[in-house]
Structure formats: structure tokens, C-alpha cells
Amino acid sequence: MGRQTVPVSTTKKILGATLAAGVILALAGCGQAPTTEKPGSDGGDKPAASDFQTCIVSDMGGFDDKSFNQLSFEGAEKAADEIGVKLKDAQSNAETEYAPNVTNMVDEGCNAIVTVGFALSAATVDAANANPDTDFILIDDAGGDAKPDNLKPLLYNTAEAAFLAGYLSAGYSQTGKVGTFGGMEFPTVTIFMDGFKQGVDYFNQENGESVAVVGWDGKTGSFTGGFEANQDAKTVATNIIDQGVDVLFPVGGPIYQSGLQAIKDSGKDIALIGADADLFNTDPTTADFVLTSVMKEMDVSTYEAVMAAANGEFSGDPYIGTLENEGVGIAPLHNFESKVDADLMAQVDQIKQDIIDGKITVKSYLD
Numbered sequence: 272m273g274r275q276t277v278p279v280s281t282t283k284k285i286l287g288a289t290l291a292a293g294v295i296l297a298l299a300g301c302g303q304a305p306t307t308e309k310p311g312s313d314g315g316d317k318p319a320a321s322d323f324q325t326c327i328v329s330d331m332g333g334f335d336d337k338s339f340n341q342l343s344f345e346g347a348e349k350a351a352d353e354i355g356v357k358l359k360d361a362q363s364n365a366e367t368e369y370a371p372n373v374t375n376m377v378d379e380g381c382n383a384i385v386t387v388g389f390a391l392s393a394a395t396v397d398a399a400n401a402n403p404d405t406d407f408i409l410i411d412d413a414g415g416d417a418k419p420d421n422l423k424p425l426l427y428n429t430a431e432a433a434f435l436a437g438y439l440s441a442g443y444s445q446t447g448k449v450g451t452f453g454g455m456e457f458p459t460v461t462i463f464m465d466g467f468k469q470g471v472d473y474f475n476q477e478n479g480e481s482v483a484v485v486g487w488d489g490k491t492g493s494f495t496g497g498f499e500a501n502q503d504a505k506t507v508a509t510n511i512i513d514q515g516v517d518v519l520f521p522v523g524g525p526i527y528q529s530g531l532q533a534i535k536d537s538g539k540d541i542a543l544i545g546a547d548a549d550l551f552n553t554d555p556t557t558a559d560f561v562l563t564s565v566m567k568e569m570d571v572s573t574y575e576a577v578m579a580a581a582n583g584e585f586s587g588d589p590y591i592g593t594l595e596n597e598g599v600g601i602a603p604l605h606n607f608e609s610k611v612d613a614d615l616m617a618q619v620d621q622i623k624q625d626i627i628d629g630k631i632t633v634k635s636y637l638d
Contacts, residue, residue, distance in 0.1 A: 323581045325351040326359040326381035328372045330388030332498050332524040333362050337553040338546065339524055339569055343387045343410055346573030354581050363391075370394040377402050383580040385573055386410065389459045395422065406580040410569060411459040413589060420587045423576055427567040427592040429546075430466030430635035431626050432599040433520075435619050436544050436565050437470020439601070440518040441482040442615040443542065443562065450485040450516035451544075452493035452507050452530075454523025458636045463522040463546055463565055464492060466633055473622075473631070485514045495526055504529035512537050518562065520544035531560060542607065549602035562611075564602040568592060591637060595627045 327334075327347045334344040344360065351358035359379055361372035373394045376384045383406040386395040392412040399407040399414075399422040407422040414422050440449045451467050453460040464487040471484050486493040493511060495504040508519065508530040519541055521530035527545060534541045543550070543557060545564030550557040572590055579585055592598015601619075604611055625631045 322356075323354050323383070324356055324359065324379070324381045325354060325383050325385075325577055325581070326376040326379065327361075327385040328369070328376060328387065328391060329360070329362045330390055330498070330524075331363055331365065333364075334360065336525045337550070338527070338548050339410070339567065340387050341553065342548055342567070342569040343385060343573050346570035347385050347577055349570070350574045350577035350581065353578065366390065370397070373398045377405060382406060383408065383577050383585075385577065388412075389457045406585045408573065408576045408580070410573065418587065421585075423585065423587050424589040425569070425572050425576060425592075426589055426637060427569070427599050428462070428594075428633075428635055428637050429565055429567055429592075429599050430462050430469070430637075431594045431633045432565045432601050433463045433466030434470035434473070434626065434631075434633045435601050435623055436520065436563055437467040437472075437484075438474045438622060439470075439563060439611070439615065439619050440467070440520070440542075440544065441471040441474035441480065442478075442618070443611060444482055444517050446515050446517045447481065448483045448485055448514065448516045449518040449520070450511035450514070451520040451522065452486045452495065452511055452526075453521075454495050454498040454504075454526050456494050460494075460522050461487075462635050462637070463520070465489065465635060466565075467520055467544075469633055485516050486511050495523065495529075498524045498526060500525040500528035502529075505533050508533035509537070512539065512541060516541065518542045518544060520546070520565075522546045527557075528554075531557060534560060545602065551602060551605045558606055561602075561605070562607050563604060566600050566602055568598050568600070572598060593627075594623055 325347055327344060329340045332340050334340050348358045361375060363369055363372055369391050373386060377398055385408045387410045389412045395407055395409045396414055399419040403421055409422055410425045413424045451464050453464060468484045468487055468489055471482050475481055493507050495507050504526040512533055519530050521527040531543055542562035543560040545561050547567050549564045549566055550561045572592060626633055
């Protein structure tokens with residue numbers, strides 16, 4: 272290790288060119304805390320606090336996945352507690368349950384319904400169109416070109432944070448190979464893998480190295496076919512490990528559990544990168560394996576969106592989490608702090624600031 276901090280020369284790019292200017296302006300204040308005014312206090316049509324029913328529908332994996340379903344649930348539950356109601360929830364165990372679960376929440380009289388995951392987009396859009404007086408909060412999808420006004424997308428430019436994890440992983444690696452794989456080939460999955468590879472490539476460019484990424488070449492790669500921690504996921508992880516990687520980045524909720532088991536079974540010194548949540552905190556069994564995690568602050572943004580709806584301040588404008596507004600980031604090194612060169616972390620910190628300042632461009636489908 273002991274590499275020196277390198278200068279940054281990447282040309283600044285105008286971000287978000289495809290978004291309308293009004294949307295961009297609306298996003299600027301998304302990270303602000305909601306007001307504390309009680310719902311219905313203005314005498315309007317919004318229900319009083321105790322009557323504003325908050326609900327949530329999970330993607331497959333369930334609310335105890337220690338990842339994106341769990342974080343979203345925690346944010347919605349916190350909001351429900353403050354509003355003064357019990358959160359109603361519906362767990363999806365199969366794709367065929369998405370639309371019925373959303374419909375059931377509507378039938379339950381929910382005022383704000385959070386749906387978790389790209390896969391629930393169609394069901395959420397249909398329900399929002401059919402129920403214009405209900406507020407819908409869709410996590411990880413924009414809702415399409417004809418998104419209804421009563422649907423708020425919560426999106427996360429995790430490519431920025433994954434870029435940092437990729438650079439860190441490349442600098443940490445001793446074998447010169449790092450690996451990643453995903454659950455299903457959704458944009459909200461590959462955005463992590465894209466950023467990770469860009470970070471590794473940038474490390475190679477700036478340091479004259481040739482660290483390889485196994486499992487994703489920027490266009491195609493390794494996927495388990497679902498988001499369950501099962502034998503299929505473990506087989507994919509094992510195949511990547513067998514190619515000599517010493518860092519592994521599973522992207523797709525609980526599939527990290529299969530990656531962790533494959534690491535343990537290999538008997539090799541392989542570091543794990545978490546996705547969505549800080550695995551060190553959500554799953555203590557990863558403590559001795561997790562180098563860092565690429566985080567989406569889904570609990571915070573979900574909480575704020577629900578509270579805005581309860582306060583009569585709902586907006587269908589998209590929220591996009593970035594490094595700048597702290598909607599995405601990487602977790603502390605925790606038990607790996609003594610294993611990572613201080614100069615490497617100084618480089619990562621500088622790169623984070625350079626991304627925020629626009630000196631480094633990180634590409635993603637949200638551009």
C-alpha cells in the first residue's frame with residue numbers, strides 16, 4: 272500500500288441533462304426535514320394525524336432482509352409512529368402478489384402507500400392512476416414517462432457511492448481481481464455495478480494498475496435470477512471467487528448472505544462489500560468480513576416523504592439521493608480500518624469531494 276494521493280483531471284460534466292429544469296429545482300430541497308405542523312391543522316381536507324393511515328408493500332425478500340426492504344420499512348414505521356398510527360404492511364413473496372398487495376392497501380383506506388422496488392412500478396402506477404386521492408411513494412423507479420402526479424419516486428444515484436467502493440476495493444486488493452454480481456438485471460441493480468467498475472477503472476487510470484473486475488464488464492455480467500439467498504446465488508458467488516477475487520460485491524438484497532457463505536466456504540481471505548445498508552450494523556455476522564457498504568439512505572428519504580404527505584405537503588417531484596445531499600454514501604471501515612492504508616482512504620475522501628464538485632463524472636442511468 273502506501274500510495275500517494277493522485278491529482279484528479281477528469282473533465283466536469285453537466286449532470287442530469289435529461290431531467291426537466293423544474294424537477295431539478297424541486298430536488299434541491301428534498302433532503303430537508305419535514306415540518307412539524309400537524310396534518311389537517313389548516314382546516315383542509317387532509318385527515319388529522321390519528322387518521323392518516325400509512326402503509327407499505329415489500330418487494331420479494333421481506334421486511335427483515337437487512338437491506339432495502341428493511342430500511343424502507345424502518346423509515347415508514349418511524350413516520351407512522353410520529354403521526355400516531357400503526358403502520359400497515361404487506362409482504363410480497365412472489366411477483367403475482369405485487370398488484371393484489373397494493374390494491375389491498377388501497378382497500379384498507381391507506382392515505383400514503385410506500386412500494387419498495389423497481390419490480391412494483393407497474394402495479395404502483397396503475398393503482399395511483401386509479402386512486403388520485405391517495406399518495407404513492409415508489410422506491411427505486413421513476414414511474415415512467417406518464418407518471419401520475421400522486422406518485423413520488425425515490426431514486427438513488429448509487430453509482431456515485433459505488434465508484435468510491437470500487438476505487439477502495441481496487442486499492443485494497445492484493446490479487447488484482449475484484450468481483451461483483453447482481454440479483455436481476457434491473458437498472459437499480461446494475462447502477463451499483465456500473466459505479467463499482469468505474470471506480471476500479473479510475474483507480475487503474477490514476478495509479479498505473481490493472482485491477483480486473485470479474486462479474487460485470489459494463490454491459491453484461493453475472494446474475495442470480497432473483498433476490499433470494501439460495502443455492503443459485505451461492506453458486507454465482509463461488510464461480511466468481513474461484514476466479515481469484517479477494518473482494519466480492521453482491522448487489523440485490525439478501526443475496527449478500529449467499530456471497531458471505533461462499534466466502535466462508537472458500538477458506539480464503541476475501542472482503543465483502545454490502546449494498547443498500549451498512550451490513551456491519553444490520554447484520555452482525557458480517558462484521559469480520561465487510562470492508563464497507565454502498566448505502567442508500569432509504570429510511571431517511573422514506574420517512575421524509577411520508578411525513579410530507581401527512582403534513583399536506585406531498586409532491587410528485589422525484590427525489591434523487593446523491594453524495595452531495597447525503598442520500599447515498601459508503602459506510603465506515605469498522606473492523607477493516609486497521610487493514611486499509613490511510614493514504615488510500617485519503618484518496619477516496621478526495622474523490623468523494625471531486626464527484627460532489629463535478630470534477631469527476633460518474634455515469635449512471637439517472638444521467
